[in-house]
Amino acid sequence: MTEDAHAHTSYSDGAGLPRMVDAAADAGLDAIGFTDHCGVDGARREERLLWNRNFDRTYERRREALAVAADRAPELTVYDGVEMDYAPAAATAIESFLEAAGFDYAIGSVHYVDGRHAFPFESFADEDDAARDAFVDAYYDAVVSLAESDLFDVLGHVDLIEDHPALRGRTTDAHRRRVAAACAETGTVPEINAGRTGDRGEFDDLHPASPFVETFRDHGVRFVVGTDAHDPGDFTGRLDRLDRFLATTGIEPLPLSAVVDESSSA
Numbered sequence: 001m002t003e004d005a006h007a008h009t010s011y012s013d014g015a016g017l018p019r020m021v022d023a024a025a026d027a028g029l030d031a032i033g034f035t036d037h038c039g040v041d042g043a044r045r046e047e048r049l050l051w052n053r054n055f056d057r058t059y060e061r062r063r064e065a066l067a068v069a070a071d072r073a074p075e076l077t078v079y080d081g082v083e084m085d086y087a088p089a090a091a092t093a094i095e096s097f098l099e100a101a102g103f104d105y106a107i108g109s110v111h112y113v114d115g116r117h118a119f120p121f122e123s124f125a126d127e128d129d130a131a132r133d134a135f136v137d138a139y140y141d142a143v144v145s146l147a148e149s150d151l152f153d154v155l156g157h158v159d160l161i162e163d164h165p166a167l168r169g170r171t172t173d174a175h176r177r178r179v180a181a182a183c184a185e186t187g188t189v190p191e192i193n194a195g196r197t198g199d200r201g202e203f204d205d206l207h208p209a210s211p212f213v214e215t216f217r218d219h220g221v222r223f224v225v226g227t228d229a230h231d232p233g234d235f236t237g238r239l240d241r242l243d244r245f246l247a248t249t250g251i252e253p254l255p256l257s258a259v260v261d262e263s264s265s266a
C-alpha cells in the first residue's frame with residue numbers, strides 16, 4: 001500500500017490537476033490526497049488575490065474537477081484535502097471555514113510567524129543568534145498551538161525552519177517534546193514530508209529530521225507520509241526516498257482511510 005498524504009495542484013501553486021493525477025497513478029500510488037494551500041487570514045488576503053491563490057473560494061470547483069478526473073485513474077483513490085496556513089489568531093476563522101468546507105482531511109502548516117514568512121533564505125542574514133532563536137521559539141509556539149487546537153488531522157512539515165540555513169540546528173529537545181506531547185494529546189498526526197529532498201532543496205532531508213521522529217515515537221505518535229509534490233516530476237524520487245526511510249526505521253504509516261474516518265467523526 002503506497003499512499004501520499006500531501007500534494008498540490010494548480011488550485012494553489014502546483015501543476016495542472018490532470019497532470020498531477022496522471023503522475024500519481026504512474027508513480028504507482030494507491031491513494032493520494034490533494035492538499036492545496038489555503039489561507040483565511042485577513043492579513044494576506046491581497047497577496048493571495050494577486051497570485052490567484054484563493055483556494056478558500058475555489059475548493060468547490062476543485063472538488064468537481066477531482067470527480068471528473070477520477071475516470072483518468074480508476075485504480076487511484078483520490079482524497080479531497082487541504083493544507084491550511086495556521087496562525088493562532090486565525091484559529092476561529094479556520095474552524096468555521098473547515099466546518100463549512102467539509103474536506104476529507106486537513107493538514108495544518110505554519111509558514112508564517114507573526115505575519116513573517118520563514119523564507120526566503122536571505123531573510124535572517126542581518127540578525128544575530130538571539131533574534132534567530134527567538135523566531136524559532138515563536139515558530140514552535142505556533143506549531144504547539146496548532147496541535148493543541150485540534151483543528152487539523154495532520155501536522156505539516158513540523159520542523160520546516162530546519163530548511164533555512166540561518167535557522168537550522170536551532171530546534172531543541174524542549175521544542176520536540178512540547179510538539180510531540182500536544183500531538184499525542186489531540187491525536188494530530190505529523191507527516192513525514194519529502195518536499196525538501198533531492199536537487200531542489202539544499203536541505204536534502206526529510207521533515208522532521210531524525211531526532212524529532214524519535215521523540216514522536218517515544219510519545220506513541222503515528223505518522224502519514226507526503227511528497228509535497230508540486231510538479232509531476234516530484235513523485236518518483238520522493239516516494240523512493242520515503243520508502244527507504246520507512247524500510248530503515250520500520251515505521252508503518254497510518255493509512256489515509258483512518259485519517260479520513262477520524263476526520264469525519266471529529
Ligand SMILES: [Zn+2]
Nearest residue numbers: 083109156157
Ligand atoms: Zn507547506
Ligand SMILES: [Zn+2]
Nearest residue numbers: 006008083228
Ligand atoms: Zn505543501
